[in-house]
Every structure is written in structure tokens, then in C-alpha cells.
Amino acid sequence: MASAKGTIRRIGVRLDPPAIVVVYEAGAGLRKRTIPVREFFKTSNVKRAAENIRDRHCSIFENSPLVQVEKMLRIIQENMNGHDLQECLEKVEREFTVSPDEDLNKLDDEALQRKKELMNLTFEENCVKPGDPNFRYDIEDDFDFAGPIETSGWDSENQDNEFEF
Numbered sequence: 001m002a003s004a005k006g007t008i009r010r011i012g013v014r015l016d017p018p019a020i021v022v023v024y025e026a027g028a029g030l031r032k033r034t035i036p037v038r039e040f041f042k043t044s045n046v047k048r049a050a051e052n053i054r055d056r057h058c059s060i061f062e063n064s065p066l067v068q069v070e071k072m073l074r075i076i077q078e079n080m081n082g083h084d085l086q087e088c089l090e091k092v093e094r095e096f097t098v099s100p101d102e103d104l105n106k107l108d109d110e111a112l113q114r115k116k117e118l119m120n121l122t123f124e125e126n127c128v129k130p131g132d133p134n135f136r137y138d139i140e141d142d143f144d145f146a147g148p149i150e151t152s153g154w155d156s157e158n159q160d161n162e163f164e165f
Contacts, residue, residue, distance in 0.1 A: 006031070008064050011072060015085070018076045020053065020069065022060055033060060037073065042080045046073045047110075065121050070114075071096050098122070 006026040014021055018037040023030055035057055040049050050069040054061045061069065071092060078088035095111070098118050107115065128135050 006060075008060070008068075011064075011068055013072045013075050015076065015079050018080075020072050024060060033057075035060075037076060040073065040076065042077060044077065046070050046077060049073055067096065067114075067117055067121060 006024045008022055008024045009030065010023040012021045013019070014034065018040060020035045020037060022033045022035065024033070025031075035053060037049070037053070047066075047070060050066055050073055053069055053073075054066060074092045074095065075088050078091055079085065083091070095114065096118060098115050102115075104112060104115060130137075
């Protein structure tokens, strides 16, 4: 089989029978690959299944984040649990989105790890590196304060200090 290295353009799912559909650039044209999802059940570990698919098809998923495959597998898994497509998409979108108002302290370990991976992925996408055209080395910002600067009891200098030397 020829090498399928390229960049993924689109990724989606087929629900019956379960499969991940990938459209990617290979060489001069676009290719479409349907990857069947075998031995995947309602209670399967999504992360482990995503790693297996990525390892089995490493030439396609080489430069893509594992979160993409995990998201597609969660859609398939929610459909296996009896939810219709719209419910599946809404639930999975909530799982794979980090809301600034969300309290991450209340999440279980698996959900917290997923949110951390999403935040790291978003950071890497938005990070400006020295070779980028928008990179500026020495940025100075002035922070205008709306009101007077509040003082605190611990930083006043006119207190009697009982531990003077």
C-alpha cells in the first residue's frame, strides 16, 4: 500500500456500521479513507480505542491531535447508547469544549485530563513563536487602573515593628 501521509482536511463518522471517515491530502489530490471501528462497545475506553486507531493508521493521523479521533469515537459511543445524532453532537460538544465559567475542580480525573489536553491544544495553536510574522519580542503594556490604588494593612510603613534589630 502506498504511503498516505498528508494533512487531514475533514474528519467525520458513519454510524451504521461504525466507522471514522477521513478526507486528507495525499500528493496532488484529495483521498477519502473509511476506517471501520471494530471491537468498540458502549463501555469501551475511548482514549485507548483512539490510540489503537491512531497507531494502526499512523500515516494518516501522524500530524493530527488524538482529541479529533476521541471526539469521533465519543459520537459513535453516544449513538450506541441510544441517543439520536443531535443529542450526541450536543453532548460531545460540551465534553470537548472548555468554558471559562466551568469549575474544573468538580470534574472527575478522566474529564479533567481531557479538558487539560484541550487547553494545551488551544494554547499550542495560539502560541506565537519567534519565527511567526506576528511575533514581537519586547512587549510593554500599560495597565490603567480605574480607581485609586487600594492599600493593605501589611504594606504600611508606619507600623510599630516589635521585631526591630
